[in-house]
Amino acid sequence: MNLFLETLIGGLLAGTMYSLVAIGFVLIYKASGVFNFAQGSILLFAALTFVTLLEQGLPFAAALAVTILILILGAILIERTVLRPLANRSPMTLFMATLGLSYVVEGAAQGLMGAQVHALDLGIEDVPIFIGDVLISQFDLVAAATAVALALVLALLFNNTRIGISLRAVADDTRAALSIGINLNRIWQIVWAVAGIVGLVAGMLWGARQGIQFSLSLVVLKALPVLIIGGFTSIGGAIVGGLIVGAAENLAETYVGPYIGGGITPWFPYFLAIAFLYIRPAGLFGERTLERV
Amino acid sequence: MTTGDTTPHDAPSGGEPLLEVRGIEVIYDGAILAVADVSLTVAPGEIVALLGANGAGKSTTLKAISGLVVADRALVSRGEIRFRGEDITGIAPNLLAARGIVHVLEGRHVFGHLTVEENLRTGAFLRRLGRREIEHDLEEIYGYFPRLRTKRKTPAGLTSGGEQQMLAIGRALLTRPELVLLDEPSMGLAPIIVEEIFEIVTTLNRSKGTSFLVAEQNIAVSLRHAHRGYVVDSGRVALAASARELLDRGDLHEIYLGVANAVA
Numbered sequence A: 001m002n003l004f005l006e007t008l009i010g011g012l013l014a015g016t017m018y019s020l021v022a023i024g025f026v027l028i029y030k031a032s033g034v035f036n037f038a039q040g041s042i043l044l045f046a047a048l049t050f051v052t053l054l055e056q057g058l059p060f061a062a063a064l065a066v067t068i069l070i071l072i073l074g075a076i077l078i079e080r081t082v083l084r085p086l087a088n089r090s091p092m093t094l095f096m097a098t099l100g101l102s103y104v105v106e107g108a109a110q111g112l113m114g115a116q117v118h119a120l121d122l123g124i125e126d127v128p129i130f131i132g133d134v135l136i137s138q139f140d141l142v143a144a145a146t147a148v149a150l151a152l153v154l155a156l157l158f159n160n161t162r163i164g165i166s167l168r169a170v171a172d173d174t175r176a177a178l179s180i181g182i183n184l185n186r187i188w189q190i191v192w193a194v195a196g197i198v199g200l201v202a203g204m205l206w207g208a209r210q211g212i213q214f215s216l217s218l219v220v221l222k223a224l225p226v227l228i229i230g231g232f233t234s235i236g237g238a239i240v241g242g243l244i245v246g247a248a249e250n251l252a253e254t255y256v257g258p259y260i261g262g263g264i265t266p267w268f269p270y271f272l273a274i275a276f277l278y279i280r281p282a283g284l285f286g287e288r289t290l291e292r293v
Numbered sequence B: 001m002t003t004g005d006t007t008p009h010d011a012p013s014g015g016e017p018l019l020e021v022r023g024i025e026v027i028y029d030g031a032i033l034a035v036a037d038v039s040l041t042v043a044p045g046e047i048v049a050l051l052g053a054n055g056a057g058k059s060t061t062l063k064a065i066s067g068l069v070v071a072d073r074a075l076v077s078r079g080e081i082r083f084r085g086e087d088i089t090g091i092a093p094n095l096l097a098a099r100g101i102v103h104v105l106e107g108r109h110v111f112g113h114l115t116v117e118e119n120l121r122t123g124a125f126l127r128r129l130g131r132r133e134i135e136h137d138l139e140e141i142y143g144y145f146p147r148l149r150t151k152r153k154t155p156a157g158l159t160s161g162g163e164q165q166m167l168a169i170g171r172a173l174l175t176r177p178e179l180v181l182l183d184e185p186s187m188g189l190a191p192i193i194v195e196e197i198f199e200i201v202t203t204l205n206r207s208k209g210t211s212f213l214v215a216e217q218n219i220a221v222s223l224r225h226a227h228r229g230y231v232v233d234s235g236r237v238a239l240a241a242s243a244r245e246l247l248d249r250g251d252l253h254e255i256y257l258g259v260a261n262a263v264a
C-alpha cells in the first residue's frame, strides 16, 4: 500500500511539471489557434538565460527580473516578425513558422550561451521526507507547490480580468473581437510573454533536477499527450492532464515495468493519449462548440 | 418599446457626410473581384439601407469600411473611404472601433463561451472605463434589450438567434459608436423579432443620434426604418434614392434580380 501511495504521489508531483509545460501551449493555442512547437525551445532559452545570468554573478532576484524582461521583449519581437506578417494564414503555415522559430530560438540560445550542461541550484534540498510513513521528495513538493501557485495566478489572471476576457473572446471569434476594438497584436504579445514566463518557471524546476541542457527542449514531447488528454483549450485541462500523465506513467513504470523490462515512461503517456483519443477526441476539458440546435 | 410608430425621423440634411465611400473596388485573395465600384454616403444621424441579392457585395462593402477585409485576405484596391473627412482606407479594425465605427457581423458572431454579460463587457474594454461607468453603460443596454438582462449569466452560445443578434448589437453599442455597420440583422429570424430589432435601431438613432448603415435582403422592413437606400448589384451601385422613393417603386426585386440575371 505504501509503495502504491508513494508511486502515486511521486507521479502526481512530477505531473505538475507536465501541467506547467502544457499551460504554455494552451495559452498560445487559445489566442492564435496554433500549436506552438517552439514552446520547448523557449523554455530552454529562458532557463539558459537565467542560469547564465546567475553564473555571471547576478543575484537570484535580479537574474529572474532580467530574464523575464528578455522574455517580454522576445514575445514582442516574435509577434512583430512572425505572427503579424502571417496573420490570417492557415494554421498549418503558422505551425511551420513555429517549427522554424524553435530552431532559431534554440540556435540563439546555444550560440549565445554555449551548449554545455549548466547546474542550477535553487537552494531547495532534495531530501526525502516522511509524511506519516509515506516517503516523499521534498524537492518535488516544493516544485509542485510552485506549479500550483503559478496555475492559480494564471487562472485568476485569465478568468475575470480585461486581458483574460479578451483572450477568451479572441479564442471564440477573432473577427468579432477585432470589430469591437480588441487589439489582437497586444493579446498575442501578452500571451507569448506569459507562456515564456511559465516556460521559465518550468525550465528552472526541471533544470534544477537534471541540469539545464539541450534535452530540456524535448519536454514538448511530454506536453503533447497531456494536451491530448486535457484538451488544447483549457488551462484546467492542462493541469488535470499533467497530473494524469504523471501519475499513470509512474504507476505503470512501477507495476507494469518489471514485466516488460522497464523503460515505459517515454511511450506510456502516448499510449494513454491514444486511448483517450478514442473516448474523448476533444480531450477531457476541450471546448466543444457551444451551439443551440 | 413602442410599436406602430415606425417611421424614422426626418432625414438629416446638409452638412458634411459622416461616412463617404468613393468608388471602391475590393478584391479577395488578389483574384476575386467582389466589389467593382461602390460609392455611398451616410450623414450624421442617418439610417441608410444597403440592399442587394446574395453575393451582390453588401458584406464586402461593410468589411471594407470597418477594415475587416484584411481578416478575409481582401484588399481595397481602388477608391477611398473617408470618415469625418479623414481618409481611413486600410486602417486596422480595432483602431477604427476606437474612432467610432463598429461592425456587427453577418451571422451575429457572439463569443459563444462567454456569458451574455461578459460579451457586453468586451464592448466597453476599448474605452478603459472604471467599474461604475461600465455598470452604468450595461444598465443602459439592458434598458434597450430587456431580454438580455434575464440571460446575463448564460453562455452566449446557448441563447436564441434573436437574443444573439441583440447581444451583438448591444456589445457594439458599448463601444459608443458614431456609426454602426449592421450586416443582415434579419438573417434567420422570425418577422416579429426582426421588427423588434429594427425598432430598437430606430430608437437608438433617435435618442443618441447614432448613424446606421444596414445591409439587408429584407427590403420591406429595412426601408420602412431607413432614411435612404442603395441597391447594389454585382459589386456596383445600381440605384440610390430616399427610402420613400425606393418603397414606392415596387419593382426593386425585379431591378436587382433582373440585372443579375441579365449578367449571368
Ligand SMILES: Nc1ncnc2c1ncn2[C@@H]1O[C@H](COP(=O)(O)OP(=O)(O)OP(=O)(O)O)[C@@H](O)[C@H]1O
Pocket: B028, B029, B032, B033, B034, B035, B052, B053, B054, B055, B056, B057, B058, B059, B060, B061, B072, B106, B217
Ligand atoms: N472570404 C471570401 N473569399 C473569397 N470570396 C469571397 C469571400 N467573401 C465573399 N466573397 C465573394 O465576394 C462576392 C460578394 O460577397 P458578399 O459576401 O459581399 O455578398 P453579400 O451581398 O453580402 O451577399 P449575402 O446577401 O449572401 O450575404 C461574392 O461573389 C462572394 O463569393
Ligand SMILES: [Mg+2]
Pocket: B058, B059, B060, B106, B183, B184
Ligand atoms: Mg452578406
